[in-house]
Amino acid sequence: MVFDILAVVVNALTWAMATFLVAAGLTLMFGVLHILNFAHGGFLMLGAYVVFAVARSLGGELSFAGYLAFSVVAGLGVAVLGLVVDIVVFRRLRGVDNAYVLIATYALLLLVEGVVKHIWGAGSHLVSPPEVLIGAFFFGPIVIPYYSVFVIAAGVAVLFALEWFLHHSSPGKLVQAVAIDPWMATLLSVNVERIYSITIVIGFGLAGLAGGILAANQGLNPQLGGISIIQAFGAIIVGGMGSVRGAFLAAILLGLVDSFGTMLVPDFPGIFFYVALAAMLLVRPKGLIGAEVTR
Amino acid sequence: MTSPLLEVRDCDAFYDDSHVLHAVSLRVAAATGVALLGRNGAGKSTLMKSILGAGPTVRGEILLEGRSIARTPAYLRAGMGLSLVPEDRRIFPHVTVAENLAMARRAARQGVEALTPAEAAALFPMLEGLLDRKGYQLSGGQQQILAVARGLVPRPQLLLLDEPTEGLAPIIVQDMAAQMTKVRAQSGAALLLAEQNVSFARHCTESVFVIDSGRIVFEGSWTDFDANRARLERFLAV
Ligand SMILES: Nc1ncnc2c1ncn2[C@@H]1O[C@H](COP(=O)(O)OP(=O)(O)O)[C@@H](O)[C@H]1O
Numbered sequence: 001m002v003f004d005i006l007a008v009v010v011n012a013l014t015w016a017m018a019t020f021l022v023a024a025g026l027t028l029m030f031g032v033l034h035i036l037n038f039a040h041g042g043f044l045m046l047g048a049y050v051v052f053a054v055a056r057s058l059g060g061e062l063s064f065a066g067y068l069a070f071s072v073v074a075g076l077g078v079a080v081l082g083l084v085v086d087i088v089v090f091r092r093l094r095g096v097d098n099a100y101v102l103i104a105t106y107a108l109l110l111l112v113e114g115v116v117k118h119i120w121g122a123g124s125h126l127v128s129p130p131e132v133l134i135g136a137f138f139f140g141p142i143v144i145p146y147y148s149v150f151v152i153a154a155g156v157a158v159l160f161a162l163e164w165f166l167h168h169s170s171p172g173k174l175v176q177a178v179a180i181d182p183w184m185a186t187l188l189s190v191n192v193e194r195i196y197s198i199t200i201v202i203g204f205g206l207a208g209l210a211g212g213i214l215a216a217n218q219g220l221n222p223q224l225g226g227i228s229i230i231q232a233f234g235a236i237i238v239g240g241m242g243s244v245r246g247a248f249l250a251a252i253l254l255g256l257v258d259s260f261g262t263m264l265v266p267d268f269p270g271i272f273f274y275v276a277l278a279a280m281l282l283v284r285p286k287g288l289i290g291a292e293v294t295r
Numbered sequence: 296m297t298s299p300l301l302e303v304r305d306c307d308a309f310y311d312d313s314h315v316l317h318a319v320s321l322r323v324a325a326a327t328g329v330a331l332l333g334r335n336g337a338g339k340s341t342l343m344k345s346i347l348g349a350g351p352t353v354r355g356e357i358l359l360e361g362r363s364i365a366r367t368p369a370y371l372r373a374g375m376g377l378s379l380v381p382e383d384r385r386i387f388p389h390v391t392v393a394e395n396l397a398m399a400r401r402a403a404r405q406g407v408e409a410l411t412p413a414e415a416a417a418l419f420p421m422l423e424g425l426l427d428r429k430g431y432q433l434s435g436g437q438q439q440i441l442a443v444a445r446g447l448v449p450r451p452q453l454l455l456l457d458e459p460t461e462g463l464a465p466i467i468v469q470d471m472a473a474q475m476t477k478v479r480a481q482s483g484a485a486l487l488l489a490e491q492n493v494s495f496a497r498h499c500t501e502s503v504f505v506i507d508s509g510r511i512v513f514e515g516s517w518t519d520f521d522a523n524r525a526r527l528e529r530f531l532a533v
């Protein structure tokens with residue numbers, strides 16, 4: 001029984017950190033720009049396909065260092081795309097009605113899906129994880145896949161990096177100031193437009209990086225962009241829109257509830273995520289971490 | 296004649312379709328104190344924001360030391376020695392008093408050494424010992440003083456104070472009047488002070504503009520103001 005529970009916890013944490021990796025850039029951008037980017041999953045998928053394409057062109061398998069390095073490269077590439085998307089799309093969305101934001105970013109998702117289908121086809125692809133991540137730790141009857149440890153470590157690393165950036169670096173402090181009061185930040189001579197662009201670049205970069213890290217976690221197909229974002233939406237809603245820490249905690253909470261729910265009622269896998277989401281919204285409609293942005 | 300530090304020339308200001316300022320002209324000479332009196336809704340804040348380019352749409356000329364800044368973005372104007380302390384204070388709640396002050400250092404002009412948080416706090420006895428307090432832990436009065444101190448951090452050429460005494464206890468207003476005199480003497484900054492509190496404004500400035508319904512209806516020295524007091528009474532707070 002105890003071992004079952006430990007296994008479920010490992011499972012939950014893996015799910016949670018994968019979800020947080022998707023949610024981190026999304027909630028950061030929402031906190032600062034108040035744009036909910038429906039295309040976020042699309043750019044994450046793009047990052048995953050980049051790693052897939054690199055792996056294929058190098059003969060199918062990457063070393064661990066290579067896998068990490070190309071995940072970072074995917075992040076950087078998608079970050080540059082973020083700058084383009086900012087200039088072409090997001091700058092026109094500042095201060096407009098949410099309905100337009102939804103339509104515009106959904107259209108962007110469709111565009112990315114189209115591009116992916118055009119380049120890599122509509123079928124599925126597999127990225128094999130680097131050799132060292134295949135296998136597992138065995139503690140008696142408990143099995144902890146190396147890949148789970150890798151995903152959990154990546155999630156925690158992204159949390160710490162973002163927290164350090166926002167609270168201890170000077171550009172990060174400006175990002176926070178702009179999130180809280182862009183008008184006053186302007187009066188303190190902060191170029192708010194520039195901060196918005198930096199935030200978008202970081203948000204997109206996180207999507208590309210997450211795409212790379214998670215590429216070997218599941219099969220790749222052009223629907224991945226839309227699917228991967230549902231759970232992330234849950235985490236950022238429960239965590240408090242715009243809160244990075246909140247999304248992290250919410251992902252863990254939702255992961256635990258979903259995993260234990262599925263253990264107890266195996267006939268309805270995945271349904272407990274939605275039950276937990278609905279329950280949380282009834283109890284704390286503003287999320288775990290109030291409405292305070294990027295904290 | 297050299298140009299004044301700030302000149303607003305024939306400016307109109309709008310929020311979308313609503314036309315708020317009408318042909319407003321105003322000058323502030325270097326190192327002088329100018330009061331801007333007027334009732335609630337007269338257009339004082341709109342004029343302050345128009346000078347910074349932060350909010351209303353403005354038509355007309357705004358000159359800083361004779362050079363047009365009318366098309367300069369607000370964040371750059373804020374770095375040219377214009378420091379606006381807004382009426383709603385806008386202290387960042389999530390960081391400390393020291394960090395609130397430090398954030399304003401970036402607005403110092405080229406070649407001007409901004410005040411350190413400790414130096415700025417030392418100007419106002421009320422801020423003593425509060426440097427490590429978070430913004431949200433301050434009382435309204437403390438926030439107001441902090442907002443003024445933050446406005447002084449970049450060593451501005453012109454400090455624009457928007458109704459700093461609003462909602463403050465009389466004793467704090469008295470203190471602030473004394474501090475302002477001292478600070479202006481020390482820093483040599485000019486002051487444009489929007490107020491409804493006439494005695495505070497008189498204490499802090501040498502000349503007066505009165506604004507009503509977005510139009511300047513009086514300009515002159517405090518002596519002129521007193522001579523016209525009967526006519527001006529209806530433009531001032533009751
Ligand atoms: N953001 C805004 N949008 C539309 N109208 C505004 C806005 N701010 C102020 N006004 C209007 O502009 C006029 C002048 O306001 P304001 O400059 O704030 O006056 P004061 O500072 O003298 O009290 C008022 O009629 C006010 O209702």
Ligand SMILES: [Mg+2]
Nearest residue numbers: 339340382458
């Ligand atoms: Mg006002």
